[in-house]
Amino acid sequence: MTHIEELESKLDQNFVAIRYNVEIEGPAIRPENDLDVRNILPTEEPYKSIALAVLYGDMDASLSNVNDGLEAGLSPVDIINNGLMKGMDAVSLLYTKGFYFLPDLMLSGDSMMEGVRVCEKILGHKSETKGTTVSFVAEGDPHDIGKNLVVMFLRANGYDAIDLGRDVPTTEVIDAVEKYKPLFMTGTALMTTTMTVFPKVVEELQKKGLEVPAFGCGGGSVRKDFVESFPMSVYGVEAYHAPKLADSILKDKKTWKELRKEYSEIVGEFVSEYA
Amino acid sequence: MNYKYGIALDIGTSGIRAQALDLKTSQVISTAITLRHPLPGANVVDHLHFAIEVGRETTHKLLLDAINKVIKSLNIDLNNVTRVAVCGNSIQLSLFHNIEIRDLAYWGQHALDRLKVTPPQRDATITTPEKVGLEVNAKAEIYIPPAIKHEIGADALAMLFKADILEKKGIFLVSDFGTNAEIALIINGEVYTCSAAAGPAIEGQMIEKGRLASPGTICDLELTNYGWKTHILDDNLLTQEGDEVDPSTGKIISHKENSAKSIGITGTGVIAAFSLGLDNGLITLPKIKSPDHQIHLQDDTYLTEKDIVNIGKALGAFRAAYLTLAEEAGVLLEDIDATFMAGASGFYVDPLKSLNVGQIPPSSQEIYQMGNTSLAMARDLIIDPSLLDKLQSMAKGMRSKHIMLATSSIFEKIYSLELSIYEQGMPFWMYNEWLNKYGFQKVAPRSFNPQIHRIFERDIPELGKEGLHITKVGSILEAEFEGCTNCKTCLDHCPENAITIENGLIKVRTDLCSGMGCLKCALSCPNKVFKYGKLLSSEEIKAAQAETDL
Amino acid sequence: MKRFTRMIYKNPEELIFGHAKFPVSERWNIQFGAGYVVPEVKVAPQEGSEASKEKMVAECRNIAQSACKRAVSIGLPSFMLEQEHVFQQTNNPEWAAECTQIQAEILERYYDEYGISVALRQTPADIRVEERAPGLRGSDYDNKIEETMEACAANGASDLCIETMGGKSASDYGISRGDIKAVLFGIGVLGSIDMEYMWKRIVNICRRYDCRPGGDTDCAQANTAMFMAGGLLDKDIAHTTAALARAMAAARSLVAVECGAIGPLKDCGYENPIVKAISGVPIATEGKNAVCAHSDLMGNLTAAMTDVWSNESVYHRQEMGGTTPEVWLQATGYEAALMNTAIQTGTGETLRDIYTLTDKYRDPQGLILAYDNAYRIGEAIVNYGNDPYLRARAAALEAGKIINEAVDAGKLYLTRFERDSLDNALKILEELPMDSDQFTDECLRTYTRKVPEFDPKSYEL
Incomplete structure (x- = not known):
């Protein structure tokens, strides 16, 4: 341990300087690290990646993840319910929290819908919805x-x-x-x-x-x-x-x-x- | 004495302006204006809707009644009037001309097919006083300038014509500052136009204490060392300094003796408050950071968070519109050589504040405040009627492309960013990042030292030796509704006190009525017998009466 | 010209105030980086004094007089007086000559009378205008700068500095728009090219006189980013972006040393600690005693490896405690006394570390200038030492890495704005070509069109 590291270990940063911008806005975190989002997102692959692609509004990744999942033999219904929709649930949550805005919602919505469309094609009919x-x-x-x-x-x-x-x-x-x-x-x-x-x-x-x-x-x-x-x-x-x-x-x-x-x-x- | 006169007329959404000119000397003799439009309602769509509900004939009559009243107060012998030129947007000119308007009321083919509407040409026209019902010398010629395309009217042509940039090299932005803002981007003579539905907030409507520009309204605010100083319009519509207040509490810091009492705030005043509030952090979108979440100005005039969101969305429509034009045309906003602000609001607003809130591109370097270009072009027509042909060929020969914002995917994307800013408080840096992500240009930062060219002192430069006359307009609409029980619910529900009832005869004052944007009378009627569309002008009633009497 | 491809310092622990690998001596028995810290005072002539030569000369005399008087009144062993020129001083070499002469006379008198060690730094203004033909090179203004430099050297300046403006047109554009590529082009490429042009001439002049070539600062660019970044709550540009600009600035300001400048480097170059770590020259810095001139977020940290502690600038006027030359020399003088006490009592490292820790995590801009991190950025620069573009890019990437490490360690938190700006900038920087000519070509195509003031001819491009 160098001299400065030793001193640093004794020091509480907020005792000498407070980053008020961070205090007010909260520190930047990746959307998937939001505690509530973590509770929503699936933990097992490939659902996790499918949900993350929706969370990031990444249409290309969403499509290729869904296709990979289908090729691996997962059921389209599971992909929709355990992957795509979970990602979208997280997006909606971040939107109500004021972390995401309309354009995030639009991009993620498109990514989700594209994935659903691919799944429905395999399924041969519309997936089950609330109504x-x-x-x-x-x-x-x-x-x-x-x-x-x-x-x-x-x-x-x-x-x-x-x-x-x-x-x-x-x-x-x-x-x-x-x-x-x-x-x-x-x-x-x-x-x-x-x-x-x-x-x-x-x-x-x-x-x-x-x-x-x-x-x-x-x-x-x-x-x-x-x-x-x-x-x-x-x-x-x-x-x-x-x-x-x-x-x-x-x-x-x-x-x-x-x-x-x-x-x-x-x-x-x-x-x-x-x- | 054989004077010959001409009358220049501008029919704007917020009022009529008329000027008498001596044809021999081309001098302005007098000016008459109204402080509101004679038809009920706050915007062109309200006027349109009114015309569709109540009937084109009745609407045309109401408008012409008002215009006849206005030109009577010009203080000239109307028998000696030989030329009349009129300018305005397509809706107003069509109502004046008494031609088809429904093509302007609906978009797409479905409604027009169902109603079997054929859109008229709206070319340059010379008509007679008799045909339109104008009470001047019957032999006078009436000039109606052409629309550029059916949705882009003669008012837009006037704006481009007076900015004189159609034949110049360079990139120019010309923007009208009304509820329905016509915006044009001209690149070496090629014209891109659009019409931004900014909404009535821009004229002070839909704002709780908002008013159209009139005596006693706050029209600008100035930052002082201790607070904000109000600028209030006096009885002559000239700006006067008012009190200096602390905007977060309304506490008066210094009182201005003999200041006009504030009765409300104009659109330009709201923009000023918005600009100053954003600068000093009193507004942190979408919130107002004062103890009671309001901004307080002189004499209990205040702005609410809802007002702030409304004005924000209106300003957002401007920014999304000019960004869309620039993207469609493939030019950068920062490459614009000059920005022209047209219309009365565009004249009285502080351009630096406009620039600050993004109503014009922040990078604008040369800014021209042109004032009322419609009236100016009407004057030009009076002086030189051969201009009409020139305008016709100019309008039809224009290399122009009209961008329909409502169906533009670029606009939809950008407008969703505006909504994010004003309704959700998305920070501006993120707005720029999104633009970048979409592959659009970022909004370039504020120009360092923008040059403002304000050519005249007033939006109407010369009032004439007889001066300005303000004409009160307003007619009475009447109806007896079958099944009316005289319960007066409609009267109680009218927010403008526009209704009176005498022996079952319902009278509505058009100058007070908010029209189709309100309809609280019809909606509140417990027996559902109040039919707004059945209201008729007193004249028509008399005529109908006379017929039955025979 | 020899570029730095190796670090002169071999260990960041060796970096400390009052000590440089290559100390500098100037006339009037003063040394820099030789085991003690020298306080500096700099005062701008009051408005109106530029009206005539006589007024300006009197003004300069009064400033020097006040500073000297206060220095002996409070017992300072040494101090440096710097005069930063206003336009008229540099544009009229005879003004500069007389102003310098009178200040040198006063300093010498005090040196003779009290034995106080003194130095006189003259900093002519960079009055060139890029957008006016013929641009930065060979214009009347350009020639006037050279004449004035010579006039100062000949009339008693003990060292010369300048704040060159090369590349500012492009970097201003980039800073105001968050376009990191333009910032890199302005600072790393154009700034470095222009420095070389200017500094070879300054070093030549100094060789002919008893006058040292001091150094340059990226005031025109990296400080613009710092000012625009403002306080913690400002959002015009992200503090992370400003930190990257600062790292690039080190690669640029190093060019003066490569051309023969020997220090102490110019005070407002916040990038100086990095340059010192690379080159071993003494530096002037500023921080908490420069609050009269501007607000930064690293008021103590910048003292950690200083050799000359400056007040930056203040108008010549009266304060309650005396005139500004008196008041601000007193402030920097006492701070230098604190550092010198620490040096002699063997507590220098502790004070240095305390200085550093007060501001290390206040803001990313301070973080990257903490001596351990400054050293790392220095290493990144010398790694690509022969290529001014690549080394500026490497400096920025290393700064980004330092910030990210501190974030990951939970020592520094960023807002979303700072985070997103940094991520975007690093992504762009990483994807840039590894070939300097290719980068320059790309930038020439883009920015000659976008930045009207930018004139490639000014850089012989």
Whole structure:
């Protein structure tokens, strides 16, 4: 031990200098070293690598890991549930912690979906999901960033989210409801001129005797009082609320009326619009 | 006395501006403006929506009523008016011209096919007072300049025309500072355009204490040694110094005698607060680090964290838009030779603060504040009507590419970064890293010594010897709804006190009503009989009355 | 020109304040690195004194007078006075001559009268402008610097220094954008080329007079990174990036010594400990007694192997304790006394280690300059000693390694910004070509376009 090492061993660094930036922000750690993430991530290979590729939003690695796993004879269902979805669970967790941001979520979501697609091809059918949802952007409206986020959050949480795209005519929405019998549907619009189709969609559904447990409406200039002026609907405030609403329909059999009443409770945070 | 006059008109989203010119001397005689648009609502989409719900005819009439009122206060003999030139965005000009607007209200083919809409050409047009209902000499010519493409209107053409950069070598950024900001990037005459839906926060709307620029509003803030000094608009819309306050508590540090009392804050004021707050750490996105999480200004004007997120997202739309243009065009923001700021907000905002918050590229070196270019181009047309042909060939011959932001994958990626910054507090260094990861350019750092060229003192340089007249606009819309029980729920729910009820006759003041962005009246109606679209102008009611009387 | 390919020091333990392998003697009986630390004071002329030669000469006289008076009042055995030129002094060699002469006269008088050991360092300003033709080489400004150097040497300066600006255009661009490649190009390649051009001439001048060629500092580049990195809470550039720039700066500032500079190296070169470990020349440094000039995060650590302890710079004005030459010489003088006491009482190593430990883990910038780590960076440099580009790159990579080791050992924690910036920079540095010409070609292509002020002709590229 050199002289300086001996002195250093006696010294508590924070006694002489505190790195306040680190104190405030927390030290940089690799995402997989977050304690809560560690609890989520699988420990055995190749699930661990598959989950890590999703965690890092590395599409190439995700695909090659999944292919390796399939070649090694693992079941596609196991790869999805024990690998890809675990990685995505960790991503969602880091997002709520404020460690990850939207673009991380988008990249990881893509990596996960690519892996799922490969697995489903082997499987020959859709993998089992929590349920099916349908999302669309109002007819005449091209603004789909909000819808894309909703779809991504739903998929990240294990839903088979059907994406109808932008500028979707009402008839197509009705057809999709008929075909998929979704657990939950979302409609988004940026322009006030186009949000007027939401009540028309509901009207058409009712005419055909169709129903969805809840129709989440949101985006740009869409407001709660407008959404609540017609039935079946619930005003969605943030894109990441969508899977929580879907979960409460799935697990607790909540109706659209209950969603409106218990929104804050269901999404688990204070929502000023519902205060 | 046989004076001949011309009238230059600018129909903006936030109001109408008119100027009378003496055709012999080309001098401005007088100016009249309104402090709001005659149609209910805060942005063009509200106006569009209103027109679709209430009907194009009614909307056109409301607009022309207002314009006729404005030109009456120009203080000239309207019988001697021989030329009128009008400029504005495609929506306003179409409403003025009373032509199809639905192609502007919907995107994509589905809605337009269903409604069987044929988009009009929107070429340069000369029309008559009778056709549009303008109360000037019947023989006067009315000039309507062309749109560049249907979604990029004559207002954008005016911006490019007045910046005079279409034939210059170099890279130029021209940006309008409105709710729907037209932005153009010109590279050696090749024009890339887009329209950023910045949102009404940029004009002070959707901000709790926000207001359009009007007397008593805080329009700028200045950093002092002890706090922030407010700049308030007085009754003549000129800036005056106000109190100096501690923004985290609202405590007055020094009171300005005879200062106008603050009734709210304009979009430029919010941008100023945002810029200063970010600089001194009072704002740490998305939070305000004061004891009650608000920024306090003079006379109980304050900003909430929600306001900060709203203005942030609006500014983010600007940055994402010009970055998208630069990426589409394959140029670096730092290579831009000059940045032009158009529109009233673009004139009154402090460019250094704009630059600081990223509303214009931080690397901007030469910055020009142009003021109201629409009105300026209308004046040019009055003085030289042959300009109309030139503008037509300029608009149609322009080598231009319009980037539809809503469908641009570049914009989607960048805008998600903006949301991350303003809603989640992603640090800016990470924003730049993401841009890099996506293969886009990073936002270059602040220019060391930006040069600001402010050519005039006001956004309208010359008011004329008769000066400025502020015209109050507003009409009454009326309806009797079948099944109305006179319960007055609509009246109670109207946040703007725009509704009165007399014997079952519902009257709505358009100058107060927030329109389609609100609709609390219709939505609150317990019997669901309040149909906003059934409201009619008093004139139409009278006409209908007259018909039945016959 | 002989490049350093081996370490002069064989063991980092030998690195300590007041001692250099190659001590330097100057007239007026002063030695540097010869077993004691010399305090330095440097005061900038007050605004307005540049209006005329007479005012400037009077100003310089007053500064020297005040410093000398205070030195004997508090009993300092030795001190160095440095005069850093303002533009007018360097641009008018006759001003420089008279200013130097009057300061030398005053110092000599005190030396004669009290026997106090003194030195007079003159530091002409690098007034060249890269973006103005003909650029850094052969312009009027360039010639004026040379004339002024000679005027100072001829009129009594005991040593000469300069802060050359070569490469600043590229490194500024890189620092402000976090573009580590541009930083490396600016410091490692362009800076080194320009130093060679400037220092061969300075050494030639000094040979003709009783005047020593002191040294250069990467103030224009690495200090810019340090200033922009700011305090712990600032985020303009990451402190890890600033640390890498500092390591590169050592490879660059070494060029002065390779051209014949013998030290003490210039005070604001925070990279000097690395250069000392490689070359054995005495160094001037600054830290806690330079807070009047700027804020760094290693106020004690920089004293650990200093030979001349400086206050950096302060305006000439009145403080409560006297004029600034008096006050700040007193501050550096007492600190030097502490070090000299430690040396003679056999506790020098302990004081050095205490100095080092107070700041070693305050910030990555200090960490890499701790003497043990400075030595490691020195080794990385001499490993590629013959290639200015490769050795600057190696210095940065070694600095990155040092930081990562401290992080892994749980001794230093980084924020995400610092972590990500370091990871990105190291990744880029690792992937750079191992061929210097290839790197230069790539950079010429990229940065002549991106950096309008950058003129390859100024570097004969």
